[in-house]
Amino acid sequence: MSRKYFGTDGIRGRANTFPMTAEVAMKVGMAAGVAFQRGKYRHRVVIGKDTRRSGYMIENALVAGFTAAGMDVFLLGPVPTPAVAMLTRSLRADIGVMISASHNSYEDNGIKLFGPDGYKLSDELELKIEQLLDDDLSSQMKECGDIGRAQRVEGDLYRYIEFAKRTFPRKMTLAGMRVVIDCANGAAYKAAPAALWELGAEVVSIGVTPNGVNINEDCGSTKPAALSRKVTEVRADLGIALDGDADRLVLVDEKGAVIDGDQVMATIGQSWHKADRLQGGGIVATVMSNLGLERFLKDEGMNLARTKVGDRFVVSHMRENGYNVGGEQSGHIVLTDYATTGDGLIAGLQMLACLKNSDKPASEAFRKFEPVPQLLKSVRFNGGKPLEDKVIMDAIESAKSELGNSGRLVIRASGTEPLIRVMAEGDNRALVNKVVTDLADLIGES
Template sequence: MAKSFFGTDGIRGTVNTESLNSEIALKLGLAAGKIFTRGDHKHRVLIGKDTRISGYMLESALESGFTSSGMDVFLTGPIPTPAVAYLTQALRADLGVMITASHNTYEDNGFKLFGPDGLKLTDEKQLEINELMNRSDIMSLQDKNQIGAARRVDDALSRYIEFAKATFPNTMRLDHLKIVIDCANGAAYKVAPMIFWELGADIIVIGDQPNGRNINQDCGSTKTQSLKEEVKSNNADLGIAFDGDGDRLVIIDEKGDEVNGDHLLGMIALSLKNKNLLKNKNIVSTIMATKSLENYLKSIDLKLIRTKVGDRYVIEKMLDIGSNFGGEPSGHLIINDFSSTGDAIVSSLQVLSLMIEENRPISNLTNLFPLTPQKNYEFKTENINNISNSFLEELSNKMNEKIGDEGRVIIRKSGTEPLIRVMVETDTKNIGEKLIDEIKLSLNHST
């Protein structure tokens, strides 16, 4: 049976296990290199990475696969995922690869792939690569006369810094704003502080001492307690937490409270609408966006379009319907006038520009609508493959019938971890708790 290497966001797994190792990296380079060396031009691939210690090992194996396929390899070193998307376009590369496991801890790693347009590869293109990776003769498909070279892109960071700064209004500066930045000991640890400092902010930086093993460790967008404390103790105007690869952000307001992702989406949507900068009335998010956001957008004459979970699906839908703004409540925000993928630094600059325009604190700007309470539960299992999608769909339908008009239930497999994610959205606390307990029981019986 052919192995499926790809999940919802590229390839991801625990390093030096059957889910992710040097052999898989080599095969990925060989297979993707074979597919992206079509045509007569000189072919090139750009490879970036975050700060995980396993990045060295995987980068070397990946480089070997691509050069064996005849592609020239451009290496950037540690750099955010959106920088890879941008530089893939800017350097006219055929492919971009980011070595990262995003918000996961250092034991995991993976690969995100971008086409020459800076967009993440489609399911169809990933399937094509997957099929080649499964071929027993993958090592013999290469042309002995076509071998590529590798080189470092010494100005990769400075190129991205200038790109990001250019998305901030050139009539504005960040003077008089005190900002705490949490770089998650990850890919943004060099570029983020430089960008905010060059724009004039008074910055306090945490999570900027990566050692290969501390990425996302008690820091970053999934662990914001230290950032909240720093914001309060320094009387800062704002806190910004990035995840390990710099495509996702969490905002902490001046009170030390986390800004809800749906409120961020609503705030930016309203701002773009008021400036007549929306291409149409459609705002794209995922099934995880709340009913509250949907109702708020409707109240300002906008429409929420939902997709599967994953910023890749949000972007695909945006392109399909001609929308220029969307994102996930988890913090992937996409303004495709600027970026072809989620970019936490660019998104945070848009939030800051709005604060300056309105001359109001972030807590005041985001308090747009009351949120329907959500209960989230993660069911961890080593037997994730034994739980079928059809079973989860049937269970989800059953729970939604029970909750009726009082809310909604989403039950899905994580695309990046061995988890079943459950979300119950309802104003009625007892109903939410009862349904969670019932879902737990059903999932336990299924394994």
């Protein structure tokens, strides 16, 4: 069945434009409310959001749908995506909802759904909700006396802060460390600085003044230049940049250099491997992770399992094959000992623990391997299916032959934007640049 509403990470689009309208959001609440009601107890849903202005519209529409379906709603306000996943389990809710478009600009918004176990919904459940969205659900809505209640809860943010702090090694503190945290003017603007300060760090915060339209604007994990400047300005030991919903991070060392998700996974994987904590014999990453990471893990006696791009594919492989460390080069880091989804704050705390244990500056402690030359270009297209064009298909095969066994080529359509992403890597930098540039130009002209 083709998908009309759900993409690779829930439902996402430009706010007030299909499918990200109040009408669709209300139907999502109604459909999910119908799909998740089992038994005769009072059913619960928790709803969190980031700081986009359109979050008010989507939140109220979801409340209307869920309460009409007879579910009691707990409104968390601005909280990180992983907090919604955690609180769904903690509050014994039937479903969790995060209103966010993650790293996108404020014009977009999205709806992410979690099951009662705190994991993102399976394809089967998403398809069930897809079918219900286009049905007439009026006959399945509740009578007046059975309509659900809604209440706004404030203190549950601190449950998440305490939960995150408990993942930091016992008897270790961040005393004596200066940390810059960039919250992208997003969902973690309260939680992340509070957790770091309570663990003893001297905290310098940026990106903590959301106004509804500045989320991810020249800040956060996708634009770490501001963090780099601040780290060098205040001579911090480490900088942590989260994205709009705080389920991913990138780091900046004391010199202002960016540390991506591959180096984070290498650091945590090596640390847990040495401590005999690593499960699955290695880590799970996507096809976008650098070949240097794969070589490093092999030299350290670990394997690298690759999946399609998307943290849900990473998590699925981890659950099916017994891994407890996985993630993406972009900064989604999943540590299933603690969380059911990517968590930028928890990953940052694990990296701070590694930094404390290393007795080295971040520029040395977190440079685990030399990345193989890699280039990624995103090409915007206006409809059609460029990757099914025969000229482009032939050019892709020719490029793969040029790279041979010393490199990799990955071309994929974005699941959230009208973009084709062209990535190549290999030991020959000039060849990598040529392959990516030629293919990107060809796709752009199609």
